[in-house]
Amino acid sequence: MPHWIDTPAQLSERLQDLPGWVGLDTEFIRERTYWPQLALVQVSIGGGASGKEVLLIDPLRPGMTDALRPLLTASGTTKVMHSASEDLVAFRHACGVAPAPLFDTQIAAALAGIGGGLGYQKLVQEIAGVALEKGETRSDWLRRPLSAAQLEYAADDVRHLGMLHSMLGEKLAALGRMDWLRADCARLVANADDAGERWPHLALRSAQFLEPDAQRVLLRLLRWRDAQARSSDRPRNWILDNELATTLARDPPADFDALRRWLDRTPKSPRKLAEPLWRALATPLPDEDAMPLARNGNGEKAALKRLQDAVARRSRELGLPDGVLASRRWLEALLERKQWPEALQGWRREQLEPVLAPLLAPPPAAG
Numbered sequence: 001m002p003h004w005i006d007t008p009a010q011l012s013e014r015l016q017d018l019p020g021w022v023g024l025d026t027e028f029i030r031e032r033t034y035w036p037q038l039a040l041v042q043v044s045i046g047g048g049a050s051g052k053e054v055l056l057i058d059p060l061r062p063g064m065t066d067a068l069r070p071l072l073t074a075s076g077t078t079k080v081m082h083s084a085s086e087d088l089v090a091f092r093h094a095c096g097v098a099p100a101p102l103f104d105t106q107i108a109a110a111l112a113g114i115g116g117g118l119g120y121q122k123l124v125q126e127i128a129g130v131a132l133e134k135g136e137t138r139s140d141w142l143r144r145p146l147s148a149a150q151l152e153y154a155a156d157d158v159r160h161l162g163m164l165h166s167m168l169g170e171k172l173a174a175l176g177r178m179d180w181l182r183a184d185c186a187r188l189v190a191n192a193d194d195a196g197e198r199w200p201h202l203a204l205r206s207a208q209f210l211e212p213d214a215q216r217v218l219l220r221l222l223r224w225r226d227a228q229a230r231s232s233d234r235p236r237n238w239i240l241d242n243e244l245a246t247t248l249a250r251d252p253p254a255d256f257d258a259l260r261r262w263l264d265r266t267p268k269s270p271r272k273l274a275e276p277l278w279r280a281l282a283t284p285l286p287d288e289d290a291m292p293l294a295r296n297g298n299g300e301k302a303a304l305k306r307l308q309d310a311v312a313r314r315s316r317e318l319g320l321p322d323g324v325l326a327s328r329r330w331l332e333a334l335l336e337r338k339q340w341p342e343a344l345q346g347w348r349r350e351q352l353e354p355v356l357a358p359l360l361a362p363p364p365a366a367g
Contacts, residue, residue, distance in 0.1 A: 002042075002054040002155040008067035014055055015071050019045060021078040022071070023161030024099060026087045027141040027154060034229040034236070035194075036090040039141035041068060044158035054155045060142070065095045072099040080165040082106050082120045082157075088192035098192040102185040105161065108168040111177050111184070116321030124160045127167055132156050180347045187343075196226040199292055202329065206246045207294035216288045217281060218249035224280035228273070240270055240277070252281055292336040300335065303359070307331045310355045318351065326352060334360070 005011050023044030028036035038059045046052030059065055071077070072095060079099040081087060083106040088098045109123055110116045121132045139150050146154075172178045200222040201207040207215055222245060229236045244266065253259040256278045263269040263277075270277060308331060315325045326344060333341040338360060340349050 002056045002151060004058070004151075005055050006058040006061050006064075008061075008063040011055075011057060011064065011067045014045075014053075018071065018074050018077045020076065021080050021103070021162065021165055023158035023165075024079045024081050024087075025154075025157045025161075026090050027139075028086070028090045029140070029142055030086070032235070033233045035093045035233055036086055037142065038065070038090045038094040040146070040154055042154050042158040043071070044161060046162060054158060056151060056154055058144075059094060060144070068095050069097055072097050075101065078103050078165075080105065080161040082123070082161065082164070085188060085192070088189060089194045092192045092194070098189050100186075100189045101182075102189050103165055103169070103181070104185050104188060105164040105168055107184050107188075108164075108172060108181050110321055110324045111180050112168055112171040112175065113319040113321070114168075114171075116324050120157065123164065128160060128163055130160065132160075183346045194230075196223075196230075200226065202292065202294050202332070204242055204246065204294070206242070210246070210250060210294070212293055214249045214252075215293055216284075216291060217252055218245060219288055219291055220280050220283065220285055221245045221249060221277075223285065224276070228276070239273070241268065244269060248281065292333065295336070303335055304328070304331060306359050307335060307356060310359060311352065314351060314355055 003014070005014065023042075025042045026038060027040040027042075028038050030036040041057040041059055043055040043057065044053065045055070057064060057068065059068070068091075072079070072091060078101050080103045081099070082104065084099075084102060084104045088102075092098045105120075105123060106118060109118050114123070114126065118126070121134060124130050124132055133153060133156065139146075139153075141150070169178070172181055197203065199219065201215055201218045204218070204222075207218055210218060221240065225236055225240045225245065228234075228239045232239070248262075253262055256274070259278050259281070260274055263271045263274055307326075308328065311326045311331065312322065315322060318325070325348060330341055330343050334344060334356070340353075344352065
């Protein structure tokens with residue numbers, strides 16, 4: 001039976017003696033905001049591979065996010081989570097810190113060769129043979145009181161994390177890959193501030209069909225959009241959707257009046273933000289000359305395919321699922337800049353550099 005915790009004093013009493021690990025999960029809402037709204041925190045505490053006690057913590061109560069901070073920052077307590085990236089952002093925004101050290105069971109399953117991107121229910125079924133209910137995935141977690149079905153669903157999300165931690169930890173230790181997991185989890189925690197991509201235009205397929213000058217304008221717009229979304233706590237596409245951003249970048253207005261006329265005749269355009277939008281359009285970024293271009297050339301495609309094939313071969317040798325060793329986007333960045341991106345540093349570079357370096361080397365000069 002899970003314990004409902006709705007006062008800081010209750011939580012502090014339960015967390016007086018922290019164990020070596022806790023299972024941790026959240027429920028949050030992010031439909032109408034940029035930042036995830038923390039609505040429920042689930043903690044499983046127990047010895048061995050099982051969570052003997054489940055706490056369901058109400059972060060909407062005054063003082064609760066402060067009371068959670070000692071647990072999140074306890075260096076001697078591993079926080080076992082599944083697919084933690086958005087939960088980390090929710091904690092960072094609500095509590096001011098992200099939980100660490102982290103053991104992400106989705107990452108662990110991938111590095112153990114069980115499967116890439118596995119959901120929690122599927123992983124529990126795969127390892128423990130337990131079928132979990134999925135009926136409350138679209139619940140309104142901000143309402144109070146929560147229903148009995150919601151509470152049971154939320155508790156299930158942490159009940160099996162101890163078992164996954166134990167079994168996946170054993171597999172990774174046997175494979176000599178615990179350091180890989182620590183590095184990946186530490187990077188996930190470090191990136192939990194959700195500061196946005198430096199080069200967000202690379203994620204838009206439409207950017208490949210823009211001229212370099214237009215791509216620079218697109219970068220300005222997307223950087224502005226991200227900053228505006230964070231400061232106003234509204235979804236990015238509520239500020240400026242991708243299609244409108246690409247249209248503006250392809251054919252930018254000549255002056256502010258032209259922008260106002262374009263906004264007035266364009267559905268879903270941010271008319272109230274005309275002035276800051278114009279400043280974003282017209283103001284060069286200090287680093288835009290270093291911007292990598294989104295490319296769509298056949299030569300680049302052929303070179304990328306050679307890198308992907310080499311990565312696929314190395315992944316098979318290591319028994320890793322597709323996409324774990326290197327994503328297409330990471331390889332595109334490597335190909336564009338001829339420098340190893342941050343995501344491919346560490347153990348990934350150690351595994352890939354011997355097979356990719358010959359493919360990245362310039363062809364020998366004609367004699």
